Amino acid sequence: MRTILNAKIWPHSISFRSAIVVASALLVLQLVGQVVASYLDDTLVLEGDAVGLLEHPGIFSIIIGDFLLFLLATHCSRSLFKVGKKVPSTRTALVVRYFEIIQLQNWFGQRAGFLKLFGFLSLVGFLALINQSLALEEPAKFYGHDTFTSQQHERGFWFSRLNLLVSWCFTIPLFSSYLIAYALSTNALFQIARKRRLLSFHMRHEDRSGGFSFFGTLNLLYLFGLLVILVEIILLIFTHRQVSLTNLISIAGLTVGFLVFSYYSVFQVSRALGAVETRLKQDDFQRFGGDQSKVDSYHLALHYNVRFSLYTTVTEKVLLAMRLTAAVPTIYKLLQYSKIIA
Numbered sequence: 001m002r003t004i005l006n007a008k009i010w011p012h013s014i015s016f017r018s019a020i021v022v023a024s025a026l027l028v029l030q031l032v033g034q035v036v037a038s039y040l041d042d043t044l045v046l047e048g049d050a051v052g053l054l055e056h057p058g059i060f061s062i063i064i065g066d067f068l069l070f071l072l073a074t075h076c077s078r079s080l081f082k083v084g085k086k087v088p089s090t091r092t093a094l095v096v097r098y099f100e101i102i103q104l105q106n107w108f109g110q111r112a113g114f115l116k117l118f119g120f121l122s123l124v125g126f127l128a129l130i131n132q133s134l135a136l137e138e139p140a141k142f143y144g145h146d147t148f149t150s151q152q153h154e155r156g157f158w159f160s161r162l163n164l165l166v167s168w169c170f171t172i173p174l175f176s177s178y179l180i181a182y183a184l185s186t187n188a189l190f191q192i193a194r195k196r197r198l199l200s201f202h203m204r205h206e207d208r209s210g211g212f213s214f215f216g217t218l219n220l221l222y223l224f225g226l227l228v229i230l231v232e233i234i235l236l237i238f239t240h241r242q243v244s245l246t247n248l249i250s251i252a253g254l255t256v257g258f259l260v261f262s263y264y265s266v267f268q269v270s271r272a273l274g275a276v277e278t279r280l281k282q283d284d285f286q287r288f289g290g291d292q293s294k295v296d297s298y299h300l301a302l303h304y305n306v307r308f309s310l311y312t313t314v315t316e317k318v319l320l321a322m323r324l325t326a327a328v329p330t331i332y333k334l335l336q337y338s339k340i341i342a
Contacts, residue, residue, distance in 0.1 A: 011070065011174070012077035012108075019074035027067040030163050034059065037155035043148035050146035051239060053156070058236035059149075062163060065232045066171045072225040073175040079218050080182050087193060088211035090200045095193060103185035118177040125168035133161060143240045172229055179222050183261075186215065187268035194272040201276050201308075209307050212273055216310030219266045220319055226261065227322055230254050234329045248333050255330045259323055266310055277308040 011019060038044050038053040046052040053059065084099030085092070107114045135142040136157060139150040146152070149160040193199050201210035209216070234251055311319060 010077075011074035011178070012081060014074065016071075016074055016078070019071055023067045023070040026070065026166070027063060030063045030066065030166065033159050034063070034156075034163060037159035038148050038153075041148065041153040041156045043153050043156050046146060046148065049144070051148065053148045056148065056239050058232070058239040059160065059163070061232045061235040062167045065228045066167050068228050069171045069175045069225055072221060072228075073178050076182065076218060076221050076225070077178045080178065080185070083182075083186055083189065086211070086214045087189065088200050088202050088205070089193065089198050091198050095189070095198055098192065099185070099189050103189060107181045107185060114177055114181050117180060118173050121173035121176055122169045125173055129161065129164050129168050132164070145240070147240075175225050175229075179226065182218070182222060183265040186266070190268040190272040194268070194275050199272055199276050201280060203306060207312065209309055209312065210276070212269070212310050213312055213315070215266060215269050216312070216315055219310070220315050220322075222265065223258075223262050223319070223322060226258055227326060230258055230326060238329075248330075251333050252330045255326050258326045262319070262323060269310060273308060273310065
């Protein structure tokens with residue numbers, strides 16, 4: 001039976017070229033509309049501590065972030081549907097059948113796990129939007145200064161509500177739903193494949209990672225989207241120049257969440273790859289009759305030619321850079337707060 005998730009309106013059902021057109025149109029409408037609204041309100045730049053549109057990096061990060069997240073949602077979701085076929089396995093047909101019948105059906109079939117998650121995250125975003133809109137009735141009490149999005153500036157207020165509605169109730173929940181579906185379904189697949197010894201390591205695979213680098217690259221793209229969301233939130237906090245314990249805890253929590261998820265999202269994949277490496281070494285030890293010197297020589301040559309890692313040398317460095325980038329705002333805010341309480 002067909003469900004609403006089969007409709008050709010979801011990122012996983014459209015081409016990447018179509019996604020570029022949609023995301024670009026959305027970017028132009030959001031950006032031009034917000035500039036025009038602020039121009040008519042005469043709030044492009046505000047005097048004193050007040051924050052005008054051109055002094056508000058947070059709103060621009062949201063608009064650009066929506067563009068990037070929609071493209072990432074399209075590419076990554078289409079790759080999610082290929083996960084079963086990309087697993088290096090001794091029984092590929094069985095792995096594909098399990099992933100499509102169990103995991104994909106749970107998320108995108110009649111049980112509509114993806115749709116339920118998307119609806120829940122959209123509701124959370126909508127409640128956050130209402131809370132922030134109420135605070136803008138008297139922004140001086142909430143932020144300590146006026147802003148171009150306050151209710152006193154009617155056009156800027158309403159168009160910024162529209163932009164945040166798109167971002168917090170559609171784009172971010174959409175990408176986050178694909179991210180969670182990917183992490184849970186992929187980890188479940190590799191846990192089953194590891195326990196049933198269905199995995200293999202293709203020594204001559206062009207990625208030099210036995211065919212596993214697909215999962216490292218896909219994980220990196222999902223984490224980049226998560227980093228975009230993290231940067232949006234942090235820039236919103238930094239825009240209003242508040243240095244408080246609440247803001248410090250918020251940024252630290254976001255950073256820790258990003259770092260933890262960067263490991264958890266491929267936890268079972270890494271564990272499965274480790275099991276494959278161990279099994280191969282045990283087989284080699286038996287093949288060489290227990291002669292440790294021959295085994296060591298073979299492994300030295302083996303490690304020179306292949307990597308028992310989800311990441312290539314380049315993507316491994318990119319991942320490290322992303323984790324360090326996520327930690328910088330917390331360190332900066334901690335130094336700011338320490339000066340205040342000193």
